[in-house]
Amino acid sequence: MSKATATKNIARKAQTDAPAVTRMLAEFAVTHPSKGWSDSVDLEAHRTFANWAGCAVGPSNHETVEFALAAIKEFSPAPQSSLLGRTEKVDMANAALINGISSHTFDFDDTHLKTIIHPAGPVASAILALGEHRSLSGRELIDALVIGIEVSCRVGNTIYPDHYDRGWHITGSTGMLGSAAACSRLLGLTADQTQMALGIAASQPVGLREQFGTMTKPLHPGAAAKVGLTAALMAKHGYTASLRALEAPRGLVQVYSDKTDWTQITENLGGSWEIALNTYKPFACGIVIHPSIDGCVQLREKLGIDANQVAKISVRVHPLVQELTGKKTPKDGLEGKFSVYHSCAVAFITGKATEHEYADEVVNRSDVLALRAKVELIVDPQMYEASCDVILETTDGKTHQVHVEHAVGSLERPMSNEQLKAKFVDQSAPILGAVQTQSAWETCMDLGNQPNLDALIHALTLKK
């Protein structure tokens, strides 16, 4: 055995001299000053938090959340931390789990496009649960969010794409490190202890891509949040791990990935911010349809006409759009998410494409069916994947056209605060009501100034 192992390690060119990134990230996590970044980064942190909170509230009574919570209730958890959009409290670790599951249930949260990591889920779910129980301030939470996401995404940059290509859902298999780093900071751990927390978390990645399309996909950020929070508490009490858990030959990076670009961690740490690259989905479907939806919404607003005045909507797109979302007659909401035809029709009629526009009854509504039949694709290999042309003919024979270079929600055309708020309201209002939703949005966007989390928790939960 030992001989075979030795040979194998030579074959894989084990790097014994990798930089001490575990130590580096640990020191960074607990020593970087509060708000040690620009105002625009701090604003992005607030937008990230608010978007996460809305995404966690929206599905809070979805069966995915109900089933997970029913299992957790078998442990009779202590009422330490709140579940967003609900009345219950559970212990910190399981609040992190459940809120993390909820926030990814509609697959509608945020995306760090360089790695396809959904960065908020594992970090925000953990720090809110910990912060509520320990009565921390809003500033501490925002700081921990920026730091935690920096740790997850830098490790992601180091191993992406090989790690993802191999089959790992990178959100959950790097997220436990972000959660551990953020919680270590909130617990006031030393760099030594934080190094241990990262090590303890490194042994517990979460996430196979095979789970996409099942409830276990949103389990990944939730379980990663729980792992990281628990790891930080273990480190606080003296539990040990390898000091080189990330960089050693049999540590996380080399075991999880054949790509090991250490400079993604070592260069400019504390000087550039991955959270500044975060994006938010405006539409609750696969990203390839977003330009087409965007174009339809633009024409709707520009023309101000009714759907029955439309004769035809032609969308010129890259072939991938047809390949991935070419379902002409979707039968239900899930199929609707893979139909550019439904998406364009419903977007023109409602001006939106949120989770509600993919409800089974909406997909089968007569006005939507009528317009859907008028949508056609023009497949054009010359068209850039992220772009499209939408050409609309009205019943009076006129033609109107819009070109979308980048869809709203991309890095090039980030969602405005107003658009983000509309998304938040759309998810939150059916759960929390309009008044509380307004207060929840404002509190999230002002979190860094909140002396404690009372107002935030009050706004994001239901009373018994």
Next chain:
Amino acid sequence: MSKATATKNIARKAQTDAPAVTRMLAEFAVTHPSKGWSDSVDLEAHRTFANWAGCAVGPSNHETVEFALAAIKEFSPAPQSSLLGRTEKVDMANAALINGISSHTFDFDDTHLKTIIHPAGPVASAILALGEHRSLSGRELIDALVIGIEVSCRVGNTIYPDHYDRGWHITGSTGMLGSAAACSRLLGLTADQTQMALGIAASQPVGLREQFGTMTKPLHPGAAAKVGLTAALMAKHGYTASLRALEAPRGLVQVYSDKTDWTQITENLGGSWEIALNTYKPFACGIVIHPSIDGCVQLREKLGIDANQVAKISVRVHPLVQELTGKKTPKDGLEGKFSVYHSCAVAFITGKATEHEYADEVVNRSDVLALRAKVELIVDPQMYEASCDVILETTDGKTHQVHVEHAVGSLERPMSNEQLKAKFVDQSAPILGAVQTQSAWETCMDLGNQPNLDALIHALTLKK
């Protein structure tokens, strides 16, 4: 992204036609009849359980356990299930965690030699916690132990050695499946639900080999136990996962390993038993020293002489013994475990090499130091790794020799029940006292006949 991924999958020759092993294992786990195996397999299950219990009791007040428990207490866990060797109860999931950590803390538990999996930890820790809370019978526990270990080890056989060589601590990265299967059976889940439980667990492997030598090594079986138990409860409440979580191209086996020998699962499932191949460490140190210790103990018993009558002990060994355990002057207990010199000396003096014989004070005791100075190695590349010659010269000039072909504790020379009991007593008596230890041993070895777990829990825990 999608194109790069597709290319990569072709390069890795993704197997889309792998057999439906997730379904197969799920059906097996819940439909195989109670005690549907020979008496000798059933006896081995009892020996496995008893050995695990002793190993969990021994370190129950070690700082590894104390630190982990201190962290878990921050969640104010409900008192559902007992911690072995202690007075406290915590919730089921965390009882599985803590007992699993304890059982591997001295690295003294069991070994499935084909895969180097320590099979009992993840499974026994989970089923005892669940069984206590749900008032199950001893027979149900033994059945679940056999089934759970079968699942872990068959998946291990499928991916070993590549998975291990890559850097995974295979005990924790297959153990969550055994725990999930065993707990599914105990919960009376259907095969459909069990398939989901295996899927939920498949996304949550635990264990990097880089953690060896730290407290995170024993975390691996503990966390795997907790993951599997939680996964089974989630599946019970309707939570979903991929139906092909193990065999799909982006499922566990193909993501975790380049070796994918599916026949290790499909052939003779339910007809042969991996638990029959389980072995138990008689000595609390690396396995390469075991033949040398065994030889010294044999000569001690044969000659009946005092250590000061020994002039020299020469041990003829394979070069690996010197390479891995050639520390001539170990300074403390941990170094002692990597010293064939200390091990031979203390074994001749005490007749044992348990955790006590690797205490710091024993390693530095004058009589041990005196005999250690008389131990010498004869490195012989012709010697088989698992064998040795021990040649002892007495002060009267006579020479005595013993050849050890296989050390006690190997598959070829399994520990007798008496030897297993001595190991159990050695670990348990300092914690539980002699009387309770006797009762604990008897209850473990009679577990299949126990109508409930009351006597077992009573014998294995301390009263407040």
